[in-house]
Amino acid sequence: MPFRVGDKWTGMVIRCLEGGPRRFTELRAPLRAVTPKVLSETLRAMERDGLLTRTAYDENPPRVEYALTPLGRTLIPLLDAARAWSATHLPHLLAARRSHERDAS
Amino acid sequence: MPFRVGDKWTGMVIRCLEGGPRRFTELRAPLRAVTPKVLSETLRAMERDGLLTRTAYDENPPRVEYALTPLGRTLIPLLDAARAWSATHLPHLLAARRSHERDAS
DNA sequence: AGCGCCGATACCGTTGAAGTAACCGGGGCT
DNA sequence: AGCCCCGGTTACTTCAACGGTATCGGCGCT
Numbered sequence: 001m002p003f004r005v006g007d008k009w010t011g012m013v014i015r016c017l018e019g020g021p022r023r024f025t026e027l028r029a030p031l032r033a034v035t036p037k038v039l040s041e042t043l044r045a046m047e048r049d050g051l052l053t054r055t056a057y058d059e060n061p062p063r064v065e066y067a068l069t070p071l072g073r074t075l076i077p078l079l080d081a082a083r084a085w086s087a088t089h090l091p092h093l094l095a096a097r098r099s100h101e102r103d104a105s
Numbered sequence: 106m107p108f109r110v111g112d113k114w115t116g117m118v119i120r121c122l123e124g125g126p127r128r129f130t131e132l133r134a135p136l137r138a139v140t141p142k143v144l145s146e147t148l149r150a151m152e153r154d155g156l157l158t159r160t161a162y163d164e165n166p167p168r169v170e171y172a173l174t175p176l177g178r179t180l181i182p183l184l185d186a187a188r189a190w191s192a193t194h195l196p197h198l199l200a201a202r203r204s205h206e207r208d209a210s
Numbered sequence: 211a212g213c214g215c216c217g218a219t220a221c222c223g224t225t226g227a228a229g230t231a232a233c234c235g236g237g238g239c240t
Numbered sequence: 241a242g243c244c245c246c247g248g249t250t251a252c253t254t255c256a257a258c259g260g261t262a263t264c265g266g267c268g269c270t
């Protein structure tokens with residue numbers, strides 16, 4: 001794929017926007033670990049790819065809202081599928097990994 | 106996710122193994138661009154995670170077969186879904202990207 | 211002896227995503 | 241004046257993935 005849904009943050013941004021538009025700081029709150037720089041890079045890349053829209057309101061304090069486009073929403077089922085896979089199979093994978101660590105030790 | 110299906114090669118390896126076990130050089134052939142080093146790194150990581158098995162036959166010349174485990178096969182539907190998404194929506198995404206490039210120029 | 215096959219491994223360099231820390235401007239509040 | 245809020249930007253650094261080239265060991269073939 002020529003773009004990275006597998007980016008560290010793209011998927012989580014989509015999850016946060018599922019329920020409707022969110023502001024920059026509203027995105028930062030649930031994603032504690034993301035720095036403003038990385039978040040703004042992620043958002044700009046997603047806007048460039050037509051996955052979300054950025055709307056600035058000329059108010060005070062400034063307000064900027066990010067919202068998924070229909071194209072962005074088409075990714076939700078894929079994320080759901082990935083999440084379902086993780087719920088079902090990730091324990092097996094981690095168990096396999098641990099047993100290999102045991103072999104090595 | 107704590108492991109990278111989004112790795113550059115993991116998905117393609119799964120595709121190549123869908124139809125049955127393959128040897129190291131049989132994997133290299135369809136994946137022309139992959140160097141032996143990167144392929145063996147990918148395969149070892151996948152084996153560690155229980156996605157495939159490695160079987161060495163003590164013959165001459167040496168023969169090693171890689172085969173998907175049941176766990177590895179559970180990823181195939183996800184790859185199918187990703188491929189279907191690409192077929193349907195990737196053109197839209199690329200079109201959006203191009204129109205942003207035009208804005209910038 | 212020299213060469214090739216197979217399945218790698220060693221060493222080293224490049225690249226790009228991600229993280230860290232600091233700062234900015236415009237407005238309002240005290 | 242000094243501080244906070246919001247929505248970022250800039251410069252610098254770190255780190256793992258990826259890639260290129262060279263090489264290895266065991267064996268057989270000629």
